[in-house]
Amino acid sequence: MNATALIAEDEPLLAQALRAELARAWPQLRVLATVGDGAAAVEQALALRPEVLFLDIRMPALSGLDAAATLADEWPAEQPLPALVFVTAHDEFAVQAFEAQALDYVLKPVQPERLQRTVARVQAALRARAAPDWAGLRALLSGAASAAPRLRHLMASAGNSVQRIAIDEVLVFEAADKYVRVLTQGREFLIRTPLKELLPQLDPEGFWQIHRGTVVRVDAIDRVTRDEAGKWRLTVRSLDEAFAVSRLYADRFRAM
Structure with a gap:
């Protein structure tokens, strides 16, 4: 199926590798832009309105989680939110991405077989136009899982x-x-x-x-x-x- 995407990855070689693997796994996917930080991801996503976001969790200044939350705030109300896939080099962040109700996550370096499963999930979601469930992302951003003592x-x-x-x-x-x-x-x-x-x-x-x-x-x-x-x-x-x-x-x- 045809779709558009944006990649946010602060390591150029890894961004290039992900883009190349996506071209093989999903030839009809058109990557509109590749950016290197969370702020640019927000700016370009709002300007280009891609249907899929591949967001590196760890990026300078604005993380992938924060970029996703900012886009949820600023995305036009009349348009469906894009499908969200987090990209990370660390297993613990992959777990966080899953808990954040991202559609899926991709571990770096990208493995073709794993990326193919991600592509299938994204395509199914786009066909159904399923709305993302942001509850897990809210919990991560608010620190709800933290055991910090309550302020009095x-x-x-x-x-x-x-x-x-x-x-x-x-x-x-x-x-x-x-x-x-x-x-x-x-x-x-x-x-x-x-x-x-x-x-x-x-x-x-x-x-x-x-x-x-x-x-x-x-x-x-x-x-x-x-x-x-x-x-x-x-x-x-x-x-x-x-x-x-x-x-x-x-x-x-x-x-x-």
């Missing part, structure tokens, strides 16, 4: 002072430049701890990530609405602003 309070900046805030008071964490905004009822604070480091320390039943840069307290959610373009927005009790909900996390609310 944090120290945050408010103007020229530093204040102790109980986690039970926090309504929203939102990434903003080099800081994370901490919103409570009637107050806003700033902390320097990245959202990625905070997530494993938050109770996953009490806080939900709704976007790659936003986490909200579950029992403070007021309303979730979807506009004509298919974009979801969430409001929180006691706060005037609305927060974007990405496609990666929107299925949490469709079942409600």
Whole structure:
């Protein structure tokens, strides 16, 4: 079957090898671009809209997992998400790729027989136009499997002072430049701890990530609405602003 693809691999020789093996395993597949980092993968995928993504898990700056999550946020709502295949040189990352509900994974160096099985899976998914299940990827990105101790309070900046805030008071964490905004009822604070480091320390039943840069307290959610373009927005009790909900996390609310 005919299809289009994008390869993201930071080692040029391995990228060339994967492209050559794909040409043998799937002659009708048209590789639109080969890029060397996660940021370029996101940029080119959004510009070219391939049907299949081959993403190296370990890439400079933006990993394959983070690139996939970013694309889930930014992919046009009217188009199906591309089939996702992770590429890795390490068995432990192959397991992560499988748990992340990627359609499949490929170990480096690429083995023709294994790649042929991957091609068959991808082709079957494209024929069925099956939607990817992003639940496992969400878990990996949020650190849900981590055994990190739960936060009970944090120290945050408010103007020229530093204040102790109980986690039970926090309504929203939102990434903003080099800081994370901490919103409570009637107050806003700033902390320097990245959202990625905070997530494993938050109770996953009490806080939900709704976007790659936003986490909200579950029992403070007021309303979730979807506009004509298919974009979801969430409001929180006691706060005037609305927060974007990405496609990666929107299925949490469709079942409600």
